[in-house]
Amino acid sequence: xxxxxxxxxxxxxxxxxxxxxxxxxxxxxxxxxxxxxxxxxxxxxxxxxxxxxxxxxxxxxxxxxxxxxxxxxxxxxxxxxxxxxxxxxxxxxxxxxxxxxxxxxxxxxxxxxxxxxxxxxxxxxxxxxxxxxxxxxxxxxxxxxxxxxxxxxxxxxxxxxxxxxxxxxxxxxxxxxxxxxxxxxxxxxxxxxxxxxxxxxxxxxxxxxxxxxxxxxxxxxxxxxxxxxxxxxxxxxxxxxxxxxxxxxxxxxxxxxxxxxxxxxxxxxxxxxxxxxxxxxxxxxxxxxxxxxxxxxxxxxxxxxxxxxxxxxxxxxxxxxxxxxxxxxxxxxxxxxxxxxxxxxxxxxxxxxxxxxxxxxxxxxxxxxxxxxxxxxxxxxxxxxxxxxxxxxxxxxxxxxxxxxxxxxxxxxxxxxxxxxxxxxxxxxxxxxxxxxxxxxxxxxxxxxxxxxxxxxxxxxxxxxxxxxxxxxxxxxxxxxxxxxxxxxxxxxxxxxxxxxxxxxxxxxxxxxxxxxxx
Amino acid sequence: xxxxxxxxxxxxxxxxxxxxxxxxxxxxxxxxxxxxxxxxxxxxxxxxxxxxxxxxxxxxxxxxxxxxxxxxxxxxxxxxxxxxxxxxxxxxxxxxxxxxxxxxxxxxxxxxxxxxxxxxxxxxxxxxxxxxxxxxxxxxxxxxxxxxxxxx
Numbered sequence: 260x261x262x263x264x265x266x267x268x269x270x271x272x273x274x275x276x277x278x279x280x281x282x283x284x285x286x287x288x289x290x291x292x293x294x295x296x297x298x299x300x301x302x303x304x305x306x307x308x309x310x311x312x313x314x315x316x317x318x319x320x321x322x323x324x325x326x327x328x329x330x331x332x333x334x335x336x337x338x339x340x341x342x343x344x345x346x347x348x349x350x351x352x353x354x355x356x357x358x359x360x361x362x363x364x365x366x367x368x369x370x371x372x373x374x375x376x377x378x379x380x381x382x383x384x385x386x387x388x389x390x391x392x393x394x395x396x397x398x399x400x401x402x403x404x405x406x407x408x409x410x411x412x413x414x415x416x417x418x419x420x421x422x423x424x425x426x427x428x429x430x431x432x433x434x435x436x437x438x439x440x441x442x443x444x445x446x447x448x449x450x451x452x453x454x455x456x457x458x459x460x461x462x463x464x465x466x467x468x469x470x471x472x473x474x475x476x477x478x479x480x481x482x483x484x485x486x487x488x489x490x491x492x493x494x495x496x497x498x499x500x501x502x503x504x505x506x507x508x509x510x511x512x513x514x515x516x517x518x519x520x521x522x523x524x525x526x527x528x529x530x531x532x533x534x535x536x537x538x539x540x541x542x543x544x545x546x547x548x549x550x551x552x553x554x555x556x557x558x559x560x561x562x563x564x565x566x567x568x569x570x571x572x573x574x575x576x577x578x579x580x581x582x583x584x585x586x587x588x589x590x591x592x593x594x595x596x597x598x599x600x601x602x603x604x605x606x607x608x609x610x611x612x613x614x615x616x617x618x619x620x621x622x623x624x625x626x627x628x629x630x631x632x633x634x635x636x637x638x639x640x641x642x643x644x645x646x647x648x649x650x651x652x653x654x655x656x657x658x659x660x661x662x663x664x665x666x667x668x669x670x671x672x673x674x675x676x677x678x679x680x681x682x683x684x685x686x687x688x689x690x691x692x693x694x695x696x697x698x699x700x701x702x703x704x705x706x707x708x709x710x711x712x713x714x715x716x717x718x719x720x721x722x723x724x725x726x727x728x729x730x731x732x733x734x735x736x737x738x739x740x741x742x743x744x745x746x747x748x749x750x751x752x753x754x755x756x757x758x759x760x761x762x763x764x765x766x767x768x769x770x771x772x773x774x775x776x777x778x
Numbered sequence: 779x780x781x782x783x784x785x786x787x788x789x790x791x792x793x794x795x796x797x798x799x800x801x802x803x804x805x806x807x808x809x810x811x812x813x814x815x816x817x818x819x820x821x822x823x824x825x826x827x828x829x830x831x832x833x834x835x836x837x838x839x840x841x842x843x844x845x846x847x848x849x850x851x852x853x854x855x856x857x858x859x860x861x862x863x864x865x866x867x868x869x870x871x872x873x874x875x876x877x878x879x880x881x882x883x884x885x886x887x888x889x890x891x892x893x894x895x896x897x898x899x900x901x902x903x904x905x906x907x908x909x910x911x912x913x914x915x916x917x918x919x920x921x922x923x924x925x926x927x928x929x930x
Contacts, residue, residue, distance in 0.1 A: 403841055
């Protein structure tokens, strides 16, 4: 009785209640060993802030520096705590200097940059200018706004004094308008960074909140084990250690789900995921499919991708020396090679390989011949995509049928749920099928592809059968038979889907898939 | 225009009327939003004898935000032939973008641009000048420049 598919009609009504539960527990049992599952954890913003705080407190404890300074240092070292500690142990003054933090060992000495008038003011604090101080200091004029009687003047540890209004406007501009976390002292040549304690004293609560949001975003972007859920408005991040490296993504397809149940690919952030194909294949395929549109053409002719992190980059001025805003990779815009070898040839690249141009023309002429082959796979892919888009309609139609069944038979609402389960399964499998066509397009002909396409065909057939059952008219006398058929088919389809996912995943691990293009 | 901005600009204007840096002349200052200054190089350089005009446009957040600074291009003035200056007058200089500091001012910008021109070794336009000029936004502040070359 564990497997619901073997039941006969007469037994059904008696055993119905625990039937689904039993099936569920079997599925759960299976889930742990399936090759296509990846472990991932959904984290809220609060969870991430707690992790950041823990790291900062740890660093603060080791270095004997305030927590707000620890945040600055961690951010400077892209939140890599181990690397920061290692570097700090190596040469603390160098780390502090490059991170824009004042060296505590020299902090008690008057900084040479400090204007004499401001020495009496405590660092990093607000001070109200008092009239009663003994030797009357030269009158202070804020060098930014030229106010010679500002209510408050403040400075970072470096001692460069400005009025609090200017600080507020400056910090607001940096945080709100520029979304910048790295906020230097306003002095032209001063590298000291504003820390959280200082920022908290100056800015409004909204700006401070924004600053914290930026910090969390910076932390997540720089941590390869973390990724934000791409669903609009969703604030959860996923932690997935298994898929944190580029090489891991060559063999696993990390479809993950956040706490709000939004599914996406951890590797490339594609919403809904693209199982069973790996990110490289899905990306190639999507790019190919989009190539016809004007946008794609524009992107193709105006942008290039960072050779390290694949971010899309548009160059709209400046010289050929590109620095990726995201990963700081430096490369040449013309030949895409590493910048390190270019020296000072800012506006011309003599490393351009003429062969590249010839190859590009060759590829173009071949593309016409392969268009037909492409369309074969594309039409099938698009068909499943279209069906998935109509899923809301299908749910609505099915719900009507379920109501009808309730009226014409003595089944309860819970008992007619089998139809909804069938729809769930159809939608899920169409997504798998969709991506199998992208995969098949890139697979080299041979035994492996033949077996892959056999599995694909079995799933396709099963899904179409189940879809047909969902469309079949409701006749009161045949409802029990329909229910049985549909339940059986749903279980069968789920199995076929698992087989496709499992076999494809194993194929990636075993290196069984041979591609017809370079990946 | 915010008070701090107009107070600061008034002070700068007073100072400039009193004395401009060598080679810099105040051409027109109708209001506190837009000034035009002429700029020439006095010593030996590739630009000796040429006179350029710079148009400064100050936003309400000046000096927290950098002003918009372009070389005037009209019947009378042309943009200098320099690898960081596009033919429409837009300038690719870090101090007008990411390296801007609120303690800089009109006078220091002029001096920096003078030295940028003075260290030029070859009179040429930036690569991709035609493409940039064709698609360039009206204000260079809407262009995301990448600053790499510290030599000229």
